[in-house]
Amino acid sequence: MLRVAIIGLGPIGNVHARHYKEHPDCDLVGLCDIIPERADEASKRFGAPAFYDAAQMLRDLNPDICGVCTGGHEYGGDHYAPTMQALEAGCHVLGEKPISNEIDKAEAMVRLARERGLCYGINLNHRFTKLTRIARQWVDAGRLGHLLFINMSMWIKNPRETSPWFQLKALHPHTIDVMRHFCGDIAATQCFVTSAPGRKIWSTAHFNFKFACGAVGGLTGSYDIERGHPMERCEVAGTGGRFVLEDMMHELTWHPAGTNEKTIISNAPFGDIPEKTFDDTFRNRIRCFVDQVAAGASPETIDGSGADALAAQRVIAAAITSVEEDSVVEIPVPNGAL
Numbered sequence: 001m002l003r004v005a006i007i008g009l010g011p012i013g014n015v016h017a018r019h020y021k022e023h024p025d026c027d028l029v030g031l032c033d034i035i036p037e038r039a040d041e042a043s044k045r046f047g048a049p050a051f052y053d054a055a056q057m058l059r060d061l062n063p064d065i066c067g068v069c070t071g072g073h074e075y076g077g078d079h080y081a082p083t084m085q086a087l088e089a090g091c092h093v094l095g096e097k098p099i100s101n102e103i104d105k106a107e108a109m110v111r112l113a114r115e116r117g118l119c120y121g122i123n124l125n126h127r128f129t130k131l132t133r134i135a136r137q138w139v140d141a142g143r144l145g146h147l148l149f150i151n152m153s154m155w156i157k158n159p160r161e162t163s164p165w166f167q168l169k170a171l172h173p174h175t176i177d178v179m180r181h182f183c184g185d186i187a188a189t190q191c192f193v194t195s196a197p198g199r200k201i202w203s204t205a206h207f208n209f210k211f212a213c214g215a216v217g218g219l220t221g222s223y224d225i226e227r228g229h230p231m232e233r234c235e236v237a238g239t240g241g242r243f244v245l246e247d248m249m250h251e252l253t254w255h256p257a258g259t260n261e262k263t264i265i266s267n268a269p270f271g272d273i274p275e276k277t278f279d280d281t282f283r284n285r286i287r288c289f290v291d292q293v294a295a296g297a298s299p300e301t302i303d304g305s306g307a308d309a310l311a312a313q314r315v316i317a318a319a320i321t322s323v324e325e326d327s328v329v330e331i332p333v334p335n336g337a338l
């Protein structure tokens with residue numbers, strides 16, 4: 001049994017807690033929030049003791065895994081301190097995205113996990129669907145031939161106006177991670193931004209990318225469109241053919257080059273469990289981390305790692321520089337290196 005504690009019990013921390021609670025190999029042993037009512041409510045809901053101070057909880061419980069589900073400025077400003085505390089305490093950590101919008105802090109978190117030999121994952125849940133797995137296997141097996149281009153888009157309505165770059169920083173850790181998952185490191189970017197009438201932030205953006213492998217790509221994202229269904233689309237093409245992933249979990253279509261035939265795979269189960277909702281991506285992601293830790297996986301093999309999340313943040317930081325300077329910005333490759 002792996003003993004799991006969670007820091008940060010907002011809506012997302014509660015989702016993590018539920019999935020750990022339901023995991024047959026996990027024992028949810030502690031729930032911490034600096035807002036006592038949040039910790040107490042979660043304690044009642046999940047039947048684990050409440051704490052109001054992370055250091056205290058880590059000392060008292062010495063958990064194997066610590067979930068860091070804090071939020072903060074630009075939805076990631078509070079992750080650094082509890083992540084460092086949990087790593088110092090010897091826990092494997094699964095944190096929420098973005099790893100941190102401050103690149104030096106993200107680097108310090110990844111570095112400490114490496115120094116301590118601990119597994120450090122981020123909830124890059126959009127890559128944890130069965131269809132994304134199948135698509136990635138096609139890429140790895142060379143089915144697409146020479147990779148040429150990737151087009152990605154994601155759109156939801158998010159009315160928060162907290163900082164001019166909130167949309168880029170809070171939405172695109174996911175999309176950029178999926179693009180890197182299929183096409184590898186991003187070597188350069190150029191970004192353009194706009195907003196819906198009445199908005200004060202850059203709530204819609206388009207990024208051009210040059211990948212280290214030579215492929216090119218485009219990413220469009222928006223916090224201005226009410227989410228019906230779907231909300232996300234990814235198309236990857238090579239000389240051997242092209243696939244389109246609708247909503248990451250709902251439909252994967254393979255278009256082989258040179259024929260008018262296509263193969264459609266719909267809503268496949270992840271392992272033995274059907275995927276029906278976005279919530280399933282959280283379960284899949286948490287299961288994968290727990291399974292890797294339980295199997296004694298070496299930290300550098302963690303799927304959706306802190307280094308992957310750091311790489312995505314470096315791309316976002318470069319895109320912001322591109323807007324500010326109206327330029328194409330090169331990104332050091334490999335993006336996840338320290």
Ligand SMILES: NC(=O)c1ccc[n+]([C@@H]2O[C@H](COP(=O)([O-])OP(=O)(O)OC[C@H]3O[C@@H](n4cnc5c(N)ncnc54)[C@H](O)[C@@H]3O)[C@@H](O)[C@H]2O)c1
Pocket residue numbers: 007008009010011012013032033034035038052053054069070071072075076078081082096097098123124125170
């Ligand atoms: N992966 C996804 O699909 C997805 C979706 C939505 C949000 N998120 C991410 O999830 C995170 C949390 O989102 P939320 O809406 O639950 O945020 P929230 O702000 O409602 O909750 C965060 C909680 O953390 C607590 N906290 C902050 N610092 C703490 C500390 N040092 N010790 C203990 N508690 C502390 C706060 O008091 C708060 O209750 C964000 O980083 C967000 O970007 C991820």
